[in-house]
Amino acid sequence: MRNLSFGYTDVTVLHGLSLQVPRGKVTALIGPMGAGKTTALRVMGGQFPAWSGQMVFDGEDITGMNKQQMYAVRRRMGMLFQFGALFADLSVFDNVAFPLREHTDLPEVLIRDIVLMKLNAVGLRNARDLMPSEVSGGMARRIALARAIALDPELVMYDEPFSGLDPISLRTAARLIRELNDSMGLTSIFVSHELTQTLEIADHVIILDQGRLAFQGTPDEARVSDDPLVFQYIQQRPDGPVRFHYPAPDLQVDFGV
Numbered sequence: 001m002r003n004l005s006f007g008y009t010d011v012t013v014l015h016g017l018s019l020q021v022p023r024g025k026v027t028a029l030i031g032p033m034g035a036g037k038t039t040a041l042r043v044m045g046g047q048f049p050a051w052s053g054q055m056v057f058d059g060e061d062i063t064g065m066n067k068q069q070m071y072a073v074r075r076r077m078g079m080l081f082q083f084g085a086l087f088a089d090l091s092v093f094d095n096v097a098f099p100l101r102e103h104t105d106l107p108e109v110l111i112r113d114i115v116l117m118k119l120n121a122v123g124l125r126n127a128r129d130l131m132p133s134e135v136s137g138g139m140a141r142r143i144a145l146a147r148a149i150a151l152d153p154e155l156v157m158y159d160e161p162f163s164g165l166d167p168i169s170l171r172t173a174a175r176l177i178r179e180l181n182d183s184m185g186l187t188s189i190f191v192s193h194e195l196t197q198t199l200e201i202a203d204h205v206i207i208l209d210q211g212r213l214a215f216q217g218t219p220d221e222a223r224v225s226d227d228p229l230v231f232q233y234i235q236q237r238p239d240g241p242v243r244f245h246y247p248a249p250d251l252q253v254d255f256g257v
Helices: 037-044 067-074 092-103 108-121 137-148 167-184 195-201 219-223 228-235 251-255
Strands: 002-008 011-017 026-030 052-054 077-080 155-159 187-191 204-209 212-217
Touching (some): 002 037, 011 037, 011 212, 026 037, 037 155, 077 137, 092 108, 092 137, 137 167, 155 167, 167 187, 167 195, 195 219, 204 219, 204 228, 212 228, 219 228
Parallel strands (some): 026 204
Antiparallel strands (some): 002 011, 002 052, 204 212
């Protein structure tokens, strides 16, 4: 992103944002609630066009692309939506096969092998015939990950992949992100609020604050940063630049004291 701005209706969410996701690395996109993390991910994936500035993917400016050009670029990206977003009326197998059937002309026998390979990579090959309603939340997230990598993308984006998971499922998801990135030669970026696992698996950390870049660097650099906001967030302090109370009039004004 180069000096990129975007928002909804007349509310600006990203303010002249400039950041870089390094190729072949796992990048964590973190920051306080409402910082613009998910919005940034959506703009990266081409779901929304930027108001101004540039979005460059693999050296190519995608900011002004038409729909057909953007769809071609997006086939080189994978997306793991928050809570998985599986198709409820399709089996596990058909969920993972969906992008292959939609975007390729591969024969079904080859699609079968690819789907089983992707499910095996997330440890769920034998869950192929189950329905989404028959799997746990952690399993659903892993099935969605198998679907996200079905087309062998170059970039995989994860929107809060650890949200709502128990400790075992959380560590499993974190390990999968790290291992798949390395074994498949991916570039990965994920939004997260779970700092322990995030800093453990990330190579690169981006911290946003109110749609602006607050920090960009390694996890170790984030841990020792003396920037007040970065320090508060990484050390999980209850008060600092990010306030507990939403800005409001004095108590005397509201209560008439």
